C-alpha cells in the first residue's frame with residue numbers, strides 16, 4: 734500500500750489530469766461521436782480510431798490483458814469484440830440498456846484504474862467486467878447503425894479495428910516485462926483513468 738500511495742501522489746495525478754485536458758482540448762475529437770456514423774466497411778474500420786474515448790477503452794483492454802496471466806491474456810481481447818457485436822444487435826433491435834452513453838466514458842475510467850492498480854481478479858470476474866463494457870460499446874453503436882445491409886460490413890470493419898487497438902494495447906503491455914515497464918504500464922493506466930474522468934465530466 735505504501736508504494737500505491739506514492740504512485741498516486743496528488744501532484745502526479747494533477748499533472749496527468751492537466752496533460753489529458755490539454756490533449757482533449759487540442760484533439761477536439763475527444764469523443765468519437767457527434768458526427769453521423771457511416772455505413773461501409775471502411776467507415777467501420779475508421780470509427781474506433783476517430784475518438785479518444787474509443788481508442789483509450791480499446792487499447793486499455795489489451796493493456797490490461799497484458800498484465801494478466803494466460804488464458805486471460807487471450808480471452809479478454811477476444812471477449813470484447815464478441816460481446817460488442819452482441820450489444821450492437823441488442824441496440825439495433827431496440828432492446829433497452831440503461832446508461833449506455835455514460836458506459837463508454839465510464840469504461841475508460843474503470844479500465845484505467847484497473848491497470849493503474851494492476852488488479853488481477855479471477856478470469857470469470859475479468860471476463861464479466863470486459864463483457865459489460867463491451868455491451869455498452871456495442872449497444873450505443875447498434876442504436877446508431879443504419880438498418881441496412883451495409884450495417885454488417887460496418888460492424889465487421891468496427892470489430893477489425895477494435896482487434897487492432899487491442900493488439901496495440903497488448904504490444905505496449907509486452908514492453909512491461911521489466912519493473913520499469915510495469916510502472917510505465919501502470920502510469921499509462923492512471924493517465925487513461927484520468928482521461929476517463931474528463932470524458933465522464935464532458936459527457
Ligand SMILES: [Zn+2]
Pocket residue numbers: 765766780787874
Ligand atoms: Zn462510436
